[in-house]
Amino acid sequence: MRLTTKGRYAVTAMLDLAIHAGNGPVSLADISERQGISLSYLEQLFAKLRRNELVRSVRGPGGGYQLNREQQGINVAQVIDAVNESVDATGCGHTGSCQDGSICLTHHLWCDLSSQIHDFLSQITLADLMERSDVRTVAKRQDREHLSSFEDSLISAKVTA
Amino acid sequence: MRLTTKGRYAVTAMLDLAIHAGNGPVSLADISERQGISLSYLEQLFAKLRRNELVRSVRGPGGGYQLNREQQGINVAQVIDAVNESVDATGCGHTGSCQDGSICLTHHLWCDLSSQIHDFLSQITLADLMERSDVRTVAKRQDREHLSSFEDSLISAKVTA
DNA sequence: CAATAACCAACCATTTTGGTCAACTATAAA
DNA sequence: TTTATAGTTGACCAAAATGGTTGGTTATTG
Helix, strand or coil: CECCHHHHHHHHHHHHHHHCHHHCCECHHHHHHHHCCCHHHHHHHHHHHHHCCCEEEECCCCCEEEECCCHHHCEHHHHHHHHHCCCCCCCCCCCCCCECCECCCCHHHHHHHHHHHHHHHHCCEHHHHHHCHHHHHHHHHHHHHCCCHHHHHHHHHHHHC | CECCHHHHHHHHHHHHHHHCHHHCCECHHHHHHHHCCCHHHHHHHHHHHHHCCCEEEECCCCCEEEECCCHHHCEHHHHHHHHHCCCCCCCCCCCCCCECCECCCCHHHHHHHHHHHHHHHHCCEHHHHHHCHHHHHHHHHHHHHCCCHHHHHHHHHHHHC
16 A cells, blocks of 8 residues: 555645636646645656546646546546555555465455545545635645746736836 | 555464464464564564564563453554554644645645544454454465464474374 | 747655564573 | 573665656747
8 A cells, every 4th residue: 555745746736736727727837836846746747647637738838737527527546546556455456466376364454445445535526625624725825825827927917018 | 654564464463463372472483484474574563563562472482472462452553553653644744744834735635534544444453353254264274384383393292202 | 939838768865665684682491 | 501492682785666856858839
């Protein structure tokens, strides 16, 4: 079972993407600044998210990433699976060859735990997370602290004019 | 969140200990052979289990480890906690300083997941596991394949006589 | 054409995992 | 009292995963 920063970063970034979906594509640079995740690491994660068809990309200036489905259609388990190869608590990947070809003493326990975790995470969609008051509070704070490149460009346009 | 072979090995070894509790202390050498876990790795794990007062040790010939409480009094979460420093899905150890001092966007999600997993594992005791048919089947197979040092010594005593 | 931003591949430092090895201590049996 | 057993401790190690960095290359817009 691996649930480390990789999976957490991916869910956080996807949630950031969902929250800021209003003004067209969201650049990884913006997510990087708001969420404190290195840009190049985000690139690696989004390559996998794109291969799993959870997001689509728009290249060039003003480009970025967009969700590939509605927020209700993406759940947390899918995001973690996409970057993590699966949320599996067994050591054998459910094959049952945990102890030299045979099943180990606790194999079924880890199978049960795996499905427990998967059920829990697959019932939570990005839309669910966005409605949570704690998420909204944190998102507001982050927006205050970091202007997006979109807002930045509005300001510099005003200054130039 | 870390649930790797370390936690799985610990639970497997504790279950082996519970199953073979009939003939006095169980040596790590026996557990090592039956469960296919290296002896020196088991030593490290049992040092932690002992510090957490889940097992007690008996030194010298015929010695080994014993459960420090009844099987109903030991649950899977306790065993994993003992060797793993906690089953925590947050990156900040529940402190809430996940993003430069403040809370990150998905902090509460990982808190929820952590308690979900902990609840699940803490409801399963060693006694529960011993009753499961799949566990009994695997245990019988292992006993057939590997004679314990106790039975070994009985046989060699018979041969000598 | 220049700026932007996704895409991609190679590389790297650190940490964790899953051990090994060697020495030492307590105890029970011969 | 010796000897074998078995826990205890600490140092060490190889391989893998984590969390990046560097240095590019496309594609798109203005």
